Amino acid sequence: MLTEQILSNAQVVTADRVFNGTVVLRNGLIVEVDEGRSRLPQAQDLHGDYLLPGLVELHTDNLEKHMTPRPGVDWPSTSAVLSHDAQIIAAGITTVFDALSIGDVNPKGNRMKKLPGMLEAIASASIAGLTRAEHRLHLRCELCHPDTLSVYRDLVEHPLVQLVSVMDHSPGQRQFALESKYREYYMGKYHLNTEQMDEFIVFQMANSREFSDRYRRAIAEDCKARGLSLASHDDATLAHVEESASYGMTIAEFPTTMEAARGSHRLGMGVLMGAPNVVRGGSHSGNVAAADLAKEGLLDILSSDYYPASLLQAAFILATQDNGCELPQAVGMVSRAPAHAAGLDDRGEIRIGLRADLIQAKNQDGLPVIQQVWRQAKRVF
Known part of the structure; x- marks a missing residue:
């Protein structure tokens, strides 16, 4: 059975830019990286925090x-x-x-x-x-x-x-x-x-x-x-x-x-x-x-x-x-x-086809504070 997660409303940090967007995870991999917020009800709102590679x-x-x-x-x-x-x-x-x-x-x-x-x-x-x-x-x-x-x-x-x-x-x-x-x-x-x-x-x-x-x-x-x-x-x-x-x-x-x-x-x-x-x-x-x-x-x-x-x-x-x-x-x-x-x-980058090793981090006065961590799309923190 396919397992899918949608992480949305995040400041997505890719290899060359930062943008407000949505990342979709399926079976341990990154399968979609898009600009903008998802309108799907099952999407997880990251409240504008950074989404970074593990x-x-x-x-x-x-x-x-x-x-x-x-x-x-x-x-x-x-x-x-x-x-x-x-x-x-x-x-x-x-x-x-x-x-x-x-x-x-x-x-x-x-x-x-x-x-x-x-x-x-x-x-x-x-x-x-x-x-x-x-x-x-x-x-x-x-x-x-x-x-x-x-x-x-x-x-x-x-x-x-x-x-x-x-x-x-x-x-x-x-x-x-x-x-x-x-x-x-x-x-x-x-x-x-x-x-x-x-x-x-x-x-x-x-x-x-x-x-x-x-x-x-x-x-x-x-x-x-x-x-x-x-x-x-x-x-x-x-x-x-x-x-x-x-x-x-x-x-x-x-x-x-x-x-x-x-x-x-x-x-x-x-x-x-x-x-x-x-x-x-x-x-x-x-x-x-x-x-x-x-x-x-x-x-x-x-x-x-x-x-x-x-x-x-x-x-x-x-x-x-x-x-x-x-x-x-x-x-x-x-x-x-x-x-x-x-x-x-x-691994090491937010890009389609790579492992879904990811971090959600809140920027607290310049200090990145870890909120969630995923390893191969499984939440581990």
């Missing part, structure tokens, strides 16, 4: 906060996944790539031990139909960890894995070109004293020399063979960017400088920046501001990173700034562009 999130470690809500506290995994999922869908994110970190840069951490349980909890909750967003997996590979390659090979076979990124968080690399910044960040975050920090730096630099180049090459070759999307992370120089492009990477996550962003864009890599960077007005670690990249036409994709609700808010903020970016283009950075970058061409 958001696509490529890089969030939000699940980790639910798995370990406090230091030393391990929360039951299925409960943690469902709490994370509820927060994701409430932010309007209908497709999420949960980032699982392979290789722990925290000398006191136990991320590696939790990986199999996290993966299984996501998979089992999804299979059981308990999650409201569609969950896929993003393997974040810390190249300077001795066990990264073997763990990657164990996890990459999972059918939910669709995106991989490679990174080297050791002193002198990418994000931490200055050892002083590295010391400041890790001593503050992990509460290390000077002696512990000295030992950790020696350990990380030795591991980087031994493993990083070899692991980067092996993972890149494996991703190419499997047809997985591959991302760089924290590239800072043109040399970094050219190396990433030579390995077939198509997404540049969080380039730290204008030079790296410009080079990534020129070489056809989608430049991904943090939505919190936009909302806060700049990088918390002193790197290039996402808004500055947008002004230069170098920003392609936004990620909520550590704060899910930042994603849609950042799009609305960008649309108000002097950067030549109107709302349809800004919304595309959190829907169409990330979907395409991950090889998902069936």
Whole structure:
């Protein structure tokens, strides 16, 4: 039996314009997009709110906060996944790539031990139909960890894995070109004293020399063979960017400088920046501001990173700034562009024939407030 919904009197945000209109959903797909209000009695009146495509999130470690809500506290995994999922869908994110970190840069951490349980909890909750967003997996590979390659090979076979990124968080690399910044960040975050920090730096630099180049090459070759999307992370120089492009990477996550962003864009890599960077007005670690990249036409994709609700808010903020970016283009950075970058061409836009992943949002003094969310035409929020 055909199931049909009519969403009317909405400010419909398509790929290139915003208009008051009506969108018809049938069997999980968008089947009509028209200007004007529907006169049919069964049409749902959205009262002039925005109707937007469901958001696509490529890089969030939000699940980790639910798995370990406090230091030393391990929360039951299925409960943690469902709490994370509820927060994701409430932010309007209908497709999420949960980032699982392979290789722990925290000398006191136990991320590696939790990986199999996290993966299984996501998979089992999804299979059981308990999650409201569609969950896929993003393997974040810390190249300077001795066990990264073997763990990657164990996890990459999972059918939910669709995106991989490679990174080297050791002193002198990418994000931490200055050892002083590295010391400041890790001593503050992990509460290390000077002696512990000295030992950790020696350990990380030795591991980087031994493993990083070899692991980067092996993972890149494996991703190419499997047809997985591959991302760089924290590239800072043109040399970094050219190396990433030579390995077939198509997404540049969080380039730290204008030079790296410009080079990534020129070489056809989608430049991904943090939505919190936009909302806060700049990088918390002193790197290039996402808004500055947008002004230069170098920003392609936004990620909520550590704060899910930042994603849609950042799009609305960008649309108000002097950067030549109107709302349809800004919304595309959190829907169409990330979907395409991950090889998902069936979603990310309000267009006939695509999945009916949609958001109703009220504009409250510039803040988009989520009212309803549909995933494949099923209301999930």
